[in-house]
Amino acid sequence: MRYSLYPGCTLKTKAKVFEETALEAAEALGLEMVELEEWQCCGAVYPLAKDEYFPLLSPVRSLAAAGERGEKLVTLCAACHHVFKRANHAIKGDREAREKVTGYLEVDYAGDVEVVHYLEVLKNEVGFDRIREKVKSPLEGKKLAAYYGCLLLRPEKEMHFDDPENPTILEDFIRSLGAEAVQYPYRTDCCGAYLSITEEGLARDTVGKILKSAQRNGVEGLVVACPLCHYNLAKYQESLTDTRGGEGIPVHYFTELLAQALAEGPAEEERT
């Protein structure tokens, strides 16, 4: 099946590896992901004030474009996914929003393009069992842990992604690559998001709690689907490294691990 891929701004600049590895893995799995033409920034946050329609224009324009191609819209960045899902929900369920936004854009769109996150494609359309079969370089012996953050999971009524309090999709993904999925308490807590721009100290504290909790549970690598979570978790590692000269915890986009596991392993491993 062919999908419309919406990479979003950050994947074209600061998080290029997220998109590159997603495309590499898609090819290995036989998924055809074709970038939407002429997309714009989704706006990064969903407008929470009831009378703010303007921030819906950009996501709805991309949704309508995917609709014209008759394809599902696939997202990678958790923030883009959040915005698209909720914008779609608003267009479907809120007549005033639909009339204002589609009228202004002069498009005929009723909210029926299916927005799916890449992880959902892996889970529901490829299947973790099939991924396990396709893995050529299993990440055996690696203790990895999911960091979900906020935007994929909440609000559940609109995101329909996983159980917001006890999600499992990323752990299932980690296990399908042959690694061990470690549980720790802070995996669905907020990393501080954009507060790292305005309230650095607060973001540092929030990230510190997450990292220390992961460290206590023996985590060797964190797995994320959001460039901002990645930035914050990688930036504030000093909460681990400062004390007792400990080591930091590497942060990976889930697609980096997927592409790595799907690729042929190094020669010496192949011989064994």
Add this chain to the structure above:
Amino acid sequence: MKVTTDTICSDLLKEVEEYSGEKVASCIQCGKCSGGCPMLEAMDLLPHQVMRLAQLGLKEDIMKSKTLWVCASCFTCAARCQRDLDLSKVMEGFRVIQLRQKGGNTMHPRQLTPEQLKDAPQQAIISGFRKYSK
């Protein structure tokens, strides 16, 4: 704090309910929202206290509170409220009351450090501006 007819802004509840679309009046003060809030330590008013002050119409106390600006819209409170109230929308309602005033923006491009401009993901900068300036 002294509650008098002078300090209570009776239109506040209506105003914030309109911006947020949330029935602030139906909050029963169970405190569950505050119990799970990851930004609690940096707040001067706890999320459930914001709800109570809004019910009482104490606009001044809410508008000068740091809480509005450290709420990260993480939606944890909304996932747990038994009255199905979304406090991230209520906080946004109060933020826009300030942001829509002339000179009300709380984030300016010049405050970005060279390091942030170099390293921060677009997503962070755009979210910040969307949240803190109009």
